[in-house]
Amino acid sequence: MHSQIIKFLVIIILFISSCSENKKKHLFILSGQSNMVLLNEKETFIPMLEKKFGKNMILVVKDAKGGEPIRRWYKKWNEKSKEDDNLNQINEYGKDSIGNMYDKLITKVKKITIDKKIESITFIWMQGERDARENLAQYYEISLFGLYDQLSKDLNRDNINFIIGRINDFDLKNSNYKHWTKIREIQVKFAESNDKFSWIDTDDLNDGYNKKGDSINNDLHMSVEGYKTLGKRFAEKAIELIVNNN
Numbered sequence: 428m429h430s431q432i433i434k435f436l437v438i439i440i441l442f443i444s445s446c447s448e449n450k451k452k453h454l455f456i457l458s459g460q461s462n463m464v465l466l467n468e469k470e471t472f473i474p475m476l477e478k479k480f481g482k483n484m485i486l487v488v489k490d491a492k493g494g495e496p497i498r499r500w501y502k503k504w505n506e507k508s509k510e511d512d513n514l515n516q517i518n519e520y521g522k523d524s525i526g527n528m529y530d531k532l533i534t535k536v537k538k539i540t541i542d543k544k545i546e547s548i549t550f551i552w553m554q555g556e557r558d559a560r561e562n563l564a565q566y567y568e569i570s571l572f573g574l575y576d577q578l579s580k581d582l583n584r585d586n587i588n589f590i591i592g593r594i595n596d597f598d599l600k601n602s603n604y605k606h607w608t609k610i611r612e613i614q615v616k617f618a619e620s621n622d623k624f625s626w627i628d629t630d631d632l633n634d635g636y637n638k639k640g641d642s643i644n645n646d647l648h649m650s651v652e653g654y655k656t657l658g659k660r661f662a663e664k665a666i667e668l669i670v671n672n673n
Contacts, residue, residue: 451546453669454486454539456578457661458500458532459554461493461647462592462629465638465654466553472658479666488539490532496557501570502526502577529574533581547672548584549665550575553592553657555610556647564609571617588668589624590661591617596630597647623672627660629653 455476457463466472468489476485498504504525552574558567571591578587593614598607618626632653633646643650649657 450484451544452484452486453480454536454545454548455488455551455665456532456536456548457487457489457491457551457553458528459491459552459592460495460557461491462556462649462657463489463491463551463553464493465648466657467654468658470658471655472662475659475662476665479662486539486543486545488532488535490528490535491553492528494557495528495554496561496563497554497567497570497574498525499528500526500532500554500577501573502529503573504566504570529577533578536582545584547586547588547669548578548582549588549590549668550578551590551592551661551665555594555614556597556604559594559598559604559607559610562605564606564613567610568613568617571613586623586672588665588672589618589621590664590668591624591626592629592657592661593618593626594629595633595645595647595649597633597645623668625664625668627657627664629657629660632656 453476457466457468457472468487473485473487476487492499502525552571555567558564575587575589579585591614593611594607598604601607615626618624629649632649634644635642635650635652637643637646637648638651
């Protein structure tokens, strides 16, 4: 009798698991440069999404690398900047790197979504510091739209949510990063151009203590607590967009 009960429970568990696997899932794609690298998505981001949608109902892909400009993701960046001699030098120096971060990211996404039914896709972007440093704001807006178009085409979806973590208040005087405030403005403009887009504020996340225990103030990177809050804000905004747009 005892063994029969165990077998029955095992069957029930397997049935529930099977039903869960067959349901449509919410896909979250995280990418960008160092502030995305340093975000531990397992601390606050994933737990909040699991609480909202269910532990087996979300898929998370993250691929980021510190210090990288948006041209590492936007594959047609060369075409938009080919008349600029200064940018031609950049392109020539790193022509093989144009779009290669995107290729790596999309390969991961397609691998994790094989045989999966997808309810929604949310792309989360924390990047822009490098383009501000290289004074490339004039190409940033078109690159954001280009990146969105790439994702839409490659994932065959026209309703992808796009969330930007606006670069923080590190250099509001544009002292060392001449296009810092321009990039911030472009990010907000882009995020407010579509009801599937949005942005979060990070200006209050770069004070306190970093992972080395050093005190920071208006730093380029976030504090330990700042990254936890960053994950929460990304999750909250993602949930908001999914609820409103799906």
